Amino acid sequence: MKLAAIVLLATTILSAKDIPLAVVVRLKGHAQLGPAKAMKPAKAGDVVCKNWLIKTESDGRVLLRFLADKSFADMKPSTLLELGVRSGGSGGSAKSVLVHGGAAAFALPPGNEGDRVETSTTVASATKGAQFGMSTATDGLTRVDVLTGTVQVCNQMTGEHVAVTTGQSQASGYGGLGPIQQISSDSSLAIFDGQKPATIATSPSTSRLSVPFIDPVTGLTTILEVDVSRNR
Numbered sequence: 001m002k003l004a005a006i007v008l009l010a011t012t013i014l015s016a017k018d019i020p021l022a023v024v025v026r027l028k029g030h031a032q033l034g035p036a037k038a039m040k041p042a043k044a045g046d047v048v049c050k051n052w053l054i055k056t057e058s059d060g061r062v063l064l065r066f067l068a069d070k071s072f073a074d075m076k077p078s079t080l081l082e083l084g085v086r087s088g089g090s091g092g093s094a095k096s097v098l099v100h101g102g103a104a105a106f107a108l109p110p111g112n113e114g115d116r117v118e119t120s121t122t123v124a125s126a127t128k129g130a131q132f133g134m135s136t137a138t139d140g141l142t143r144v145d146v147l148t149g150t151v152q153v154c155n156q157m158t159g160e161h162v163a164v165t166t167g168q169s170q171a172s173g174y175g176g177l178g179p180i181q182q183i184s185s186d187s188s189l190a191i192f193d194g195q196k197p198a199t200i201a202t203s204p205s206t207s208r209l210s211v212p213f214i215d216p217v218t219g220l221t222t223i224l225e226v227d228v229s230r231n232r
Contacts, residue, residue, distance in 0.1 A: 019050040021083045021095055022064045022073075028193075029059035029077070048083055055080045056102070061193055066095050071115055073097065074105040074192045076135075086116075099142075103135035105190050108149070118156075122172040125152040132164075133190030141173040145183050145190040153177070 024046040031042040033054040062075040079102025110129040119136035130149025136142045154161040158176040171178035
């Protein structure tokens with residue numbers, strides 16, 4: 001398919017510093033991505049690289065699939081994420097996600113080693129199979145809603161940490177951790193927009209891409225097949 005050919009060609013001409021970390025699986029409305037000083041309009045099928053930003057506008061939503069661990073991030077409107085890498089527990093690397101502002105829902109497939117998402121005040125470390133949402137405001141106040149699994153929430157200002165489990169919500173800011181609250185099973189923060197990531201399948205409106213991920217630590221290459229929507 002033409003879209004697949006374009007994206008595969010794009011991955012072959014990335015420079016050495018442009019390590020691919022994620023693919024835009026689905027996009028609604030408007031969003032931008034790229035290095036901080038060279039962001040461009042995003043579209044389904046775009047590859048997001050190390051140290052790039054991805055920003056949704058007030059009408060935009062973006063579904064990302066990460067290459068290394070096949071996890072998902074559903075970015076809500078008016079959200080800014082920064083993607084990077086850090087040393088992983090198995091001697092390789094793991095993705096690093098920084099939420100500069102706004103909100104996103106994250107889903108880890110069973111068997112995943114874990115995930116970590118940060119804001120200016122808080123680190124959320126999720127276990128296998130977890131689905132959770134994380135939001136932050138300009139004042140550093142962060143909220144973590146957990147729909148399934150367990151998320152360790154650590155406040156970077158005070159060093160406090162707590163395990164937040166299914167159906168619970170934790171607030172964290174410059175003053176420390178707040179009390180754990182209960183949430184509903186349809187938390188607007190943690191739930192994914194429309195169909196769940198696991199149900200995305202190839203159809204006349206999708207294309208299947210084969211995207212190479214080169215681990216920046218080990219140098220090993222993994223090929224991930226991703227189905228992406230052709231509709232904005």
